[in-house]
Amino acid sequence: MFLHCPVPDFRANLGYWKRALQLQDWRVSVMLVPAAELDSNAVGEMDIAARDKMATIRILREQDSDLPRRLARADQQLTLVHELVHLKRMVDGDAWHNEAETVAQTTALVRSHHRWREAAAIEDYKGWLSNNPSGASKTPSPLKAAH
Numbered sequence: 527m528f529l530h531c532p533v534p535d536f537r538a539n540l541g542y543w544k545r546a547l548q549l550q551d552w553r554v555s556v557m558l559v560p561a562a563e564l565d566s567n568a569v570g571e572m573d574i575a576a577r578d579k580m581a582t583i584r585i586l587r588e589q590d591s592d593l594p595r596r597l598a599r600a601d602q603q604l605t606l607v608h609e610l611v612h613l614k615r616m617v618d619g620d621a622w623h624n625e626a627e628t629v630a631q632t633t634a635l636v637r638s639h640h641r642w643r644e645a646a647a648i649e650d651y652k653g654w655l656s657n658n659p660s661g662a663s664k665t666p667s668p669l670k671a672a673h
């Protein structure tokens with residue numbers, strides 16, 4: 527089905543962050559999905575089959591985002607990292623649902639790797655939000671409310 531096709535653009539970044547987080551032995555797939563397939567206000571979710579070391583990350587598709595296009599795409603890449611950090615935390619036995627710690631860890635990771643695109647998404651989102659305060663409730667960034 528069209529909406530569920532894996533997205534080639536995410537492959538390189540997925541490979542990069544799997545290596546960075548030492549998750550190479552996991553099979554992770556990424557799908558872009560409509561808002562209706564995510565929890566309300568979520569921009570990303572992950573299904574994990576721990577025994578099989580498989581994970582599926584679902585990310586809000588660009589056309590359902592309230593963010594400007596450039597920001598929406600950067601936000602998708604950041605969501606990918608955020609969900610992988612959740613996975614890494616689970617593997618390490620940390621409190622993997624802890625959203626505040628996951629956000630902090632994601633931010634630190636992106637900055638330490640000098641990944642301009644994801645880092646720009648963090649800064650752009652803050653700037654955009656200050657001009658669009660109502661946007662926060664509609665399309666939370668993974669920095670705020672992704673699962």
Ligand SMILES: [Zn+2]
Nearest residue numbers: 625628672673
């Ligand atoms: Zn999260």
